[in-house]
Amino acid sequence: MWAFLQQMSYWDWLALGVILLILEVFGAGGYLLWIGMAAAAVGVLTFILPQLSWEMQFLLFGLFAMATALYWWRRQRSAVRESDQPLLNLxxxxxxxxxxxxxxxxxxxxxxxxxxxxxxxxxxxxxxxxxxxxxxxxxxxxxxxxxxx
Missing domain, CATH: 2.40.50.140 (Nucleic acid-binding proteins)
Known part of the structure; x- marks a missing residue:
């Protein structure tokens, strides 16, 4: 396990991103989309900076995942608007x-x-x-x- 973690390449991160995006298709409500994008971003950074340690890769993944989840949460909250027909289904x-x-x-x-x-x-x-x-x-x-x- 340690050997795998120490030799993680950008392909591993891109594969994780693709898997998460595929799982999003099955109805995760947008959450796996942004975590998959975080994994893809780490994959791109690992491609650009191949000397990144696996610890730094996981730290970046965690930060990107939290940042994209926060972005998604704020976007969803701002998208809620009052209905012009509040009694429509009542x-x-x-x-x-x-x-x-x-x-x-x-x-x-x-x-x-x-x-x-x-x-x-x-x-x-x-x-x-x-x-x-x-x-x-x-x-x-x-x-x-x-x-x-």
Whole structure:
């Protein structure tokens, strides 16, 4: 093992970089990409400076890997931006404040309203079919409603 470490060439680093890039293809989320680039950078430096000791090569690899991982982390954080439609996947939340007609009478505090082509369970005051109600809250898959007078 020590003999291998003492005689590491740029081919070894480039091969490690290629292996990491191939593994990235299988879905590592970008992390192996940058570590593979760090290994390739050490390979290039080892080609340019063949007298680099194996200790220095590993130290450079560790520094490059941390620097590229930090770069990737900062880039990912800066890429997050606020949505112009924050309730896009929160269907029940986007219904709050809107009015609908009771589809199945609300009896004992439970009933149904029709929303577009779907039906939602609701809880609220006793109401016959056709009564207009306003959604005031969501609790899981059940909407809380009140009469819209």
């Amino acid at each position: 269907r029940g939340q986007e219904l709050i404040g809107k009015t609908f007609q009771v589809h199945e009478a609300i009896i004992d505090g439970r009933g149904k309203i029709k929303v577009a082509d779907g039906v939602w369970l609701v809880k609220g005051p006793e109401s016959p079919v056709g009564t207009r109600v306003r959604v005031v809250a969501q609790e899981g898959a059940v909407l809380s409603v009140e009469r819209d007078d």
